Amino acid sequence: MDAIVSRLGEVYAELPRGERAIVRVLLDDYPFAALGSLRALADRAGVSPPTASRLFDRLGYDGFAAFQSAVRAEAREHDRSRLHEFVTRTPDTHRAAEDLRSGLDGTLDAVTEPQLTAVAELLAEARGVWAVGGPLSELAAEYLVRQLASLRPGARRVPESASERARALLDLGASDVVVAYDFRRYSTRTATFVEAARARNARLVLVTDAWESPLAAHADVLIRLPREAAGPIAPLTHEIAVTELVLVATAARLSPAARLAELEQLTQVLR
Structure with missing residues (x-):
């Protein structure tokens, strides 16, 4: 570097x-x-x-x-x-693995227990949770929703079209939480939706990079990843790792065993 x-x-x-x-x-x-x-x-x-x-x-x-x-x-x-x-140079996959491991360690160390506690409380208690990301970070948003939907009802992706986003905003309020993943170069579509949601008093959890999304000033909880998470390949690895931490902390507040058991039963029925 x-x-x-x-x-x-x-x-x-x-x-x-x-x-x-x-x-x-x-x-x-x-x-x-x-x-x-x-x-x-x-x-x-x-x-x-x-x-x-x-x-x-x-x-x-x-x-x-x-x-x-x-x-x-x-x-x-x-x-x-x-x-x-x-x-x-010669191929050095070992070095690449070490670099990835080191970067992940730095990312996970950057997320504090108070941050995890604050995010988990919001995601466990919200009426609804909406996740949104940019061109690549949308994959982290999708992963959050898929896993969170197994733990609690009301977890959804922010839709793509303007009309669908407008309908989603109609029902957003102070009891809802938006989780936004926003990294350089920052997404104007993400910013537009988040600012509209905040205007309707929805809460905001923002996962961003070392330089901070312009949305940082709007965040109730801000998770700022180190620079190593801003490279051309590494970001998704880091974002998913942080999302895993958030999910584990949230699950600990929801006691979702009965819901998960019912989900497994329904999955078996529908196969």
């Missing part, structure tokens, strides 16, 4: 809102967003140049020019490393 990208991820949660906006722009288009002017970077983030400048001071650089020099130096080193790897 690039050291500068890693550092940006580490400090993100502690930054003021304006500086977070700068970090999101940098990470969404790294390293290219760092190679223009300070004003261009600030304009992309919708903040003032002094706000952007404060971020680089906070990171320990002697101004934006020093930050750019560090980005260029790291990019050159990264290119050299990639060239060496291309020339010398």
